[in-house]
Amino acid sequence: MKTTINQVSKYLDQEVTIGAWLANKRSSGKIAFLQLRDGTGFIQGVIAKADVPEEIFTTAKSLTQESSLYVTGTIVKDTRSPFGYEMQVKKIEVIHEAKDYPITPKEHGTEFLMDHRHLWLRSKKQHAIMKIRNQIIQATYQFFAKEGFMKIDPPILTGSAAEGTTELFHTQYFEEEAYLSQSGQLYMEAAAMALGKVFSFGPTFRAEKSKTRRHLIEFWMIEPEMAFTTHEESLEVQEQYVQYIVESVLQNCQLELNTLGRSVEKLEKIKAPFPRITYDKAIELLREKGFNDIKWGEDFGAPHETAIAESFEKPVFITHYPKDIKAFYMKPDPERDDVVLCADLIAPEGYGEIIGGSARIDDLSLMEQRYIEHNLAGDAYKWYLELRKYGSVPHAGFGLGLERTVAWICGVEHVRETIPFPRLLNRLYP
Ligand code: 4AD
Ligand code: MG
Numbered sequence: 001m002k003t004t005i006n007q008v009s010k011y012l013d014q015e016v017t018i019g020a021w022l023a024n025k026r027s028s029g030k031i032a033f034l035q036l037r038d039g040t041g042f043i044q045g046v047i048a049k050a051d052v053p054e055e056i057f058t059t060a061k062s063l064t065q066e067s068s069l070y071v072t073g074t075i076v077k078d079t080r081s082p083f084g085y086e087m088q089v090k091k092i093e094v095i096h097e098a099k100d101y102p103i104t105p106k107e108h109g110t111e112f113l114m115d116h117r118h119l120w121l122r123s124k125k126q127h128a129i130m131k132i133r134n135q136i137i138q139a140t141y142q143f144f145a146k147e148g149f150m151k152i153d154p155p156i157l158t159g160s161a162a163e164g165t166t167e168l169f170h171t172q173y174f175e176e177e178a179y180l181s182q183s184g185q186l187y188m189e190a191a192a193m194a195l196g197k198v199f200s201f202g203p204t205f206r207a208e209k210s211k212t213r214r215h216l217i218e219f220w221m222i223e224p225e226m227a228f229t230t231h232e233e234s235l236e237v238q239e240q241y242v243q244y245i246v247e248s249v250l251q252n253c254q255l256e257l258n259t260l261g262r263s264v265e266k267l268e269k270i271k272a273p274f275p276r277i278t279y280d281k282a283i284e285l286l287r288e289k290g291f292n293d294i295k296w297g298e299d300f301g302a303p304h305e306t307a308i309a310e311s312f313e314k315p316v317f318i319t320h321y322p323k324d325i326k327a328f329y330m331k332p333d334p335e336r337d338d339v340v341l342c343a344d345l346i347a348p349e350g351y352g353e354i355i356g357g358s359a360r361i362d363d364l365s366l367m368e369q370r371y372i373e374h375n376l377a378g379d380a381y382k383w384y385l386e387l388r389k390y391g392s393v394p395h396a397g398f399g400l401g402l403e404r405t406v407a408w409i410c411g412v413e414h415v416r417e418t419i420p421f422p423r424l425l426n427r428l429y430p
Helices: 005-011 054-062 110-115 124-146 185-195 231-252 254-260 264-268 279-288 302-309 364-373 379-386 402-410
Strands: 015-027 031-037 042-048 068-077 085-096 170-173 176-180 197-205 218-227 276-278 316-319 336-340 342-347 352-359 395-401
Touching: 005 015, 005 042, 005 068, 005 085, 015 042, 015 054, 015 085, 031 054, 031 068, 042 054, 042 068, 054 085, 124 197, 124 231, 124 254, 124 402, 185 197, 185 218, 185 379, 185 395, 218 231, 218 402, 231 254, 231 264, 231 316, 231 342, 231 352, 231 395, 231 402, 254 264, 276 279, 279 302, 279 316, 302 316, 302 342, 302 352, 342 402, 352 402, 364 379, 395 402
Parallel strands: 042 085, 276 316
Antiparallel strands: 015 031, 015 068, 031 042, 068 085, 170 176, 197 218, 218 395, 316 342, 342 352, 352 395
């Protein structure tokens, strides 16, 4: 019977064949331990000299790292490993012999591993991160389907900037200039006026010269947009969504969290509602924590976000930022013109902002005023203004950055390990 590692529990005490690669190997004169991986998981194969024909044991002992094999043997319980099963190997068929695999079990530097990302992805830790990333993707689709959202795909080639002009990738679009999308939001607003509750999930691009553990040049964003929805209602969707993905990972990725050494206890505390503090309160909190120089009106950097997050076990919403440091489309607080109805959701443990969102300006004349203030004249934004002309409604939305969320849930230091092939300031390879 041919099967895969994640299915072996169905074949207890039976003989199966698995297509696998040799991740690692230990052997003595009498016994060999083969660490096998097949993409679905990792299992140990044990092969005792006394139990198999001579040539099979010889083959096992000479196997090289990352050679591809068909391995046949009996599945037995193994109480010492977290996986719970191992294979008593009877037969090995070598498909392809790998020579001098560059990533050996010893420690390697990050740049070396990044240069070999196409191979590094095979490692147990990277496998665990990709598995959790996939779980978050699955949970995202489940959550928004369950809540009645329609998936909408905004364009990637665009004629206008969504989040300010300094971080745009320019490209030629025949005779015109085009940009790679920084955010699908403006199109999602149009979609919400057509379809009510919508979400997008796609790649976004920021030509940011930032070299931090939180910044990628290309990252994936989930952007829900909701018609007839207030800022407060949007916050409730956000905390429900984040709770849902954390629960989904806890339920389905125990083994991977264990591989990563992630504290499950910390993740189990991620239950809605999440605390909310205003920007004003955050400034006070920062001053109490020794950031004496911070002035009202300044944006928060990573050290500020980390300091604020330290006061909470759950993600925390920072709301009502000064309008001058936020995007042109954010709706002013009706009680205070200098702040906007927005929130950034800051993850615990120093992972920083994972969501940015707001209520959107729905008043035509106010939006026209913002166009003048932000120099958005011209045809590129004409269509966006028309959304305020024909049946405008209060609406709100947000964007969750997938990689920062994966980094937080996995407890990995840097976003470069949370996407299969990261695009970084100095890296377009592999
Ligand atoms: O706060 P941002 O820029 O918000 C928007 O783009 C809005 N238009 C979203 C919306 O309301 N529809 O980005 C949203 C999130 C951030 O909170 C962060 O998680 C992630 O996207 N993000 C990045 N992730 C990795 N690398 C970068 N350079 C990122 N920039 C933003
Ligand atoms: Mg933001």
